[in-house]
Amino acid sequence: MGGPFDDIRNLLRTMPEADAEAAAGVAARDASLTKPAGALGRLEDLVTWLATWQGKAPPSFARPLVCVFAGSHGVTRKGVSAFPDAVNRQMLDNFAAGGAAINQLCAAYGLGFKVFDLALDVPTGDITEGPALDERACVATMAFGMEAVAAGTDCLGIGEMGIGNTTVAASLYAALFGGEASHWVGRGTGVDGEGLARKVAAVEAALACHRGHLDDPLEVMRRLGGREIAAMAGAILAARLQKVPVVIDGYVSTAAAAVLHALDASALDHCVAGHVSAEGAHAEVLERLGLAPVLSLGMRLGEGSGAAVAMGVIKGALACHTGMATFAQAGVSGRSGD
Numbered sequence: 566m567g568g569p570f571d572d573i574r575n576l577l578r579t580m581p582e583a584d585a586e587a588a589a590g591v592a593a594r595d596a597s598l599t600k601p602a603g604a605l606g607r608l609e610d611l612v613t614w615l616a617t618w619q620g621k622a623p624p625s626f627a628r629p630l631v632c633v634f635a636g637s638h639g640v641t642r643k644g645v646s647a648f649p650d651a652v653n654r655q656m657l658d659n660f661a662a663g664g665a666a667i668n669q670l671c672a673a674y675g676l677g678f679k680v681f682d683l684a685l686d687v688p689t690g691d692i693t694e695g696p697a698l699d700e701r702a703c704v705a706t707m708a709f710g711m712e713a714v715a716a717g718t719d720c721l722g723i724g725e726m727g728i729g730n731t732t733v734a735a736s737l738y739a740a741l742f743g744g745e746a747s748h749w750v751g752r753g754t755g756v757d758g759e760g761l762a763r764k765v766a767a768v769e770a771a772l773a774c775h776r777g778h779l780d781d782p783l784e785v786m787r788r789l790g791g792r793e794i795a796a797m798a799g800a801i802l803a804a805r806l807q808k809v810p811v812v813i814d815g816y817v818s819t820a821a822a823a824v825l826h827a828l829d830a831s832a833l834d835h836c837v838a839g840h841v842s843a844e845g846a847h848a849e850v851l852e853r854l855g856l857a858p859v860l861s862l863g864m865r866l867g868e869g870s871g872a873a874v875a876m877g878v879i880k881g882a883l884a885c886h887t888g889m890a891t892f893a894q895a896g897v898s899g900r901s902g903d
Contacts, residue, residue: 569704570783573802577829580805583617590622597891607859608882611837615883618810618835619719626883629876630677631722631869632713632800633660633667636684636792638729639691640771645732645764647754652728653685656868660726667724667868674877676722681709683792692736693770696788703787703795710796711803721804722839722876723821724814724869725793728754732764734820735845736771736789740779741827742853746772751816751845751865782827790820797821805835812879814872815842815865819850826854839875840864 591613596602603609615624637653659665660680663672671678683706689697698706714721727733731753738749746768752761772779775788786794798821804811813822813836825832838856841848844865851858859875892899 569700573704573707573783574828576802576806577832580829580832581808583834584620585617587616587620587622587624588613591616591624591886594623595886597893598886598889599892599895599897600889605882605885608878608885611859611879611882612886614837615720615810615879618808620808623887624883625719626880628677628718629675629720629722629880630679630713630718631667631671631724631873631876632679632681633724633726633869634681634683634710634793634796634800635725636727636730636796637686637688638727638733638791639688639697640693640732640767641688641729642691643693643763643767644760645753645756645767646728647756647760648728650688650728653726656726657682657685665868666866666870667873670870670873670877674873674880676873676876677718679713681713681796683709683796689791692733692789693767693774695774697733697791698787698795700787703783706792706795707799707802710799713800714803714807714809718809720812720876720879721800721809722812722814722869722872723797723800723818724867724872725797725817726868727791727793730791730793730817731844732767733789733791733794734817735764736768737785737794737820737823738846738850739768739772740775740785740789741782741823749846753844782824786824790824793817794821794824798824801825801836802832805832809835811836812839812872812875813837813856814839814869815867816844816847816850817867818872819847819854823850823854837875840871842871
């Protein structure tokens with residue numbers, strides 16, 4: 566009899582593929598627009614990406630949504646963060662009051678915004694001493710994350726918030742990709758040199774604690790991850806199943822994506838990286854996952870902020886594609902010889 570993780574593996578086997586007809590439809594319209602071919606560069610690629618994963622041309626951007634998943638971590642007891650755990654609840658209150666950076670960005674770009682409170686007052690297990698979650702709780706949290714697309718959206722941004730979760734992300738990367746713990750650890754919320762050393766020590770201790778159980782990416786996630794990691798992985802997978810393109814935020818959000826990629830290298834084909842973070846070795850992670858970031862702005866805030874700015878760019882890209890006049894409509898001459 567299979568365990569809860571078998572349900573996730575079965576879902577991965579049912580992932581839909583990109584829609585080539587939608588891509589062709591975008592290409593046909595693009596060729597008629599009043600600009601040289603390829604003149605909008607990556608903006609043109611982003612419209613094609615939207616269309617192929619929504620399965621329609623032109624694609625839409627009528628119900629974009631940024632979801633932030635918030636969790637708390639037992640490993641913070643090891644002094645790995647510059648801020649106390651109380652900030653978790655305080656930041657959720659700030660989101661609710663509209664006072665966070667992500668609130669302003671979503672309002673500026675016309676994006677929906679939703680926060681998922683993942684038992685914020687109940688920290689996961691300390692990963693240096695035992696598993697963060699048991700298998701059943703991990704899968705249940707993934708299922709909860711899948712609800713991100715339940716209300717309907719045509720482009721989903723994935724973000725997170727949780728004191729201590731850059732330590733968790735670094736542990737996940739070290740387990741999935743190998744190498745020294747120090748390679749994957751960054752300063753997170755701004756820890757000093759001693760705090761950085763504690764983070765490295767925590768990652769090393771976590772890897773040592775779970776050695777021998779890290780061959781399965783789902784085991785890696787439930788042992789070294791957190792509720793926000795599991796929920797984001799669930800949201801990304803659910804979006805694929807429902808043909809919703811996904812914009813991934815930064816260093817921690819990408820850790821959830823990395824788990825899915827380790828399970829199936831095609832699992833992130835419907836995703837783009839919103840930006841490359843200044844945290845840790847994010848640029849290397851994106852290269853390993855084959856995700857070219859839309860933006861590089863030196864951001865490391867989390868809370869979906871980089872994804873939101875990238876979604877603003879995507880919104881502009883689609884506006885050009887759908888609103889720009891064709892050569893025939895504008896009475897503009899095409900290329901000589903055409």
